[in-house]
Amino acid sequence: MWRNGRAGGGEPLLVLHGYPTASFDFSRLAPLLAERFALLLLGFPGYGLSEKANRPYSLAQQADVAEELARRRGWTSVSVLAHDMGCSVALELLGRPSLTMVHLTLLNGSIWLEHYRPLVTQRVLLHPVTGPLISRLGLIGYRAFARQLGSVFAAPPPEREIEAFCQLVVANGGCRIQHRLIQFIRERQERERGWMDGLARHPAPLSIIWGQRDPVARPAIAEEVVRRRPDASYVPLGSVGHYPQWEAPNQVAGAMPGATRGPSSSTT
Numbered sequence: 001m002w003r004n005g006r007a008g009g010g011e012p013l014l015v016l017h018g019y020p021t022a023s024f025d026f027s028r029l030a031p032l033l034a035e036r037f038a039l040l041l042l043g044f045p046g047y048g049l050s051e052k053a054n055r056p057y058s059l060a061q062q063a064d065v066a067e068e069l070a071r072r073r074g075w076t077s078v079s080v081l082a083h084d085m086g087c088s089v090a091l092e093l094l095g096r097p098s099l100t101m102v103h104l105t106l107l108n109g110s111i112w113l114e115h116y117r118p119l120v121t122q123r124v125l126l127h128p129v130t131g132p133l134i135s136r137l138g139l140i141g142y143r144a145f146a147r148q149l150g151s152v153f154a155a156p157p158p159e160r161e162i163e164a165f166c167q168l169v170v171a172n173g174g175c176r177i178q179h180r181l182i183q184f185i186r187e188r189q190e191r192e193r194g195w196m197d198g199l200a201r202h203p204a205p206l207s208i209i210w211g212q213r214d215p216v217a218r219p220a221i222a223e224e225v226v227r228r229r230p231d232a233s234y235v236p237l238g239s240v241g242h243y244p245q246w247e248a249p250n251q252v253a254g255a256m257p258g259a260t261r262g263p264s265s266s267t268t
Contacts (some may be wrong), residue, residue, distance in 0.1 A: 011258075012039035012075045014066060018084020018109065018180060020145065022048030022168045025083060029245040032253035033081075040073060042066050044089075046181050052172045058182050059085070059191075063092040067099055079103040079257065083245060084217065088188045091195035094202050103257050104199075105246050106225070107208040108217040112196065113189050115220035119148045122182060131179030138175050145169050152242035154213040196228060206232040209255045211240035211247065240243050 010015045013033065017023045023041040030039055043050055066089060070078055077100035087109025094101055107145045110116035118126070121144055145166045150156040158215040169175075188195075199206070206229050210222040219236065226234050235255040240247045253259065 010035065010037045012070075012073070012078040013039050014070055014075075014078045015039060015041045015046070016066060016080065016082040016086030016089050017042070017044065018086050020047070020169050020174075020178065021165050022151075024048065024164065024168055025027055025243060026081075026245050028249040029252055032249055036256070036258045037079070040069060040075075042069060044085075046177060047174075048168045052174045052177050054177055054180070057177075057181050057183065059088050059092055059187050062089045062184075063096070066093060067096060070099055076100060077102050079105070081105045081107070081256070082109060083107040084109050084242070085184055086195075088184065088192075088195070092191075094195070094198050094204075101204045102203070103205050104202075104209070105209060105220075105256060107209050107252070108211050108214050108242050110185075110217040110221060111188070111192060112221045112224045113192060115186075115218050115224065117216055117218060118185070119151070119216060120125045121145070121148050122185070123180045125182045126185060131182070135176050135179040142166050142170050142175075148264050151175065152214065152216055153247060154211065154239055154241035155247075157246075171251065199225070200228040205257070207255060207257065208232050208234045209244055209252050210234070210236055211242060211244045212236050212238045213240060216242055225230040 015023060015026055017025050023043050026041055030041060033039060042065065045065060046052060046057050061193065079102055080090045084104070087106050088111055090104060090106070091111060093099055124134060146162050150162055150166055177247050208225055210219055212219050222234065226232055237244055237248055237251055244252050
């Protein structure tokens, strides 16, 4: 049963979505996990149907929100499932003593920028001059997001699915703050070495489930994490792109902790 982004009744699982979409990204996976976990699907400020205020946004602030919502649930220890930008938020949470992370699962997140390949719209929005200009003028809108979003799936989803994603991006004037939301990439660049070092030292078990046909968060990022954490469980999904939780929800559910059986490392 769902209520206010929550479902299930097992161990606490905090679910962190990515840029530029929303926790809707997990709508295919969440029902498969609800018997094992008490799910809290977090919607970050500035994303989805939230207010799209023209102010700075940061990964540290998004982590503050996640930490506060967990506190309101009475959770002091959680498992975390994170995708894309949410992976960086999860790495920030690893170092916060008020919330003990007992297991971390990462899905296709560009947490090591050496192997990150930004999309054209992302490069334009990151530029200090063109980013604010095109956001203010609304030059990157629904069609641009739809085109770019479709390109990161191994097989482009039906138009109705792309439309559902993009409506959440542009809702409440979302096009006009994209240059602010995407600054998390610069913040990640400044802090990625410290976060990766923290991940290497952290005692929580780590699962890495990675779409191998992702043109943005490429498999080399997952391989870098495995190099630093050789104890991690690594499940490469050969025919999956940037959104494993949407493209292969059953395989992701099978690779999550507590599954009765999971896919092998040769899953395609």
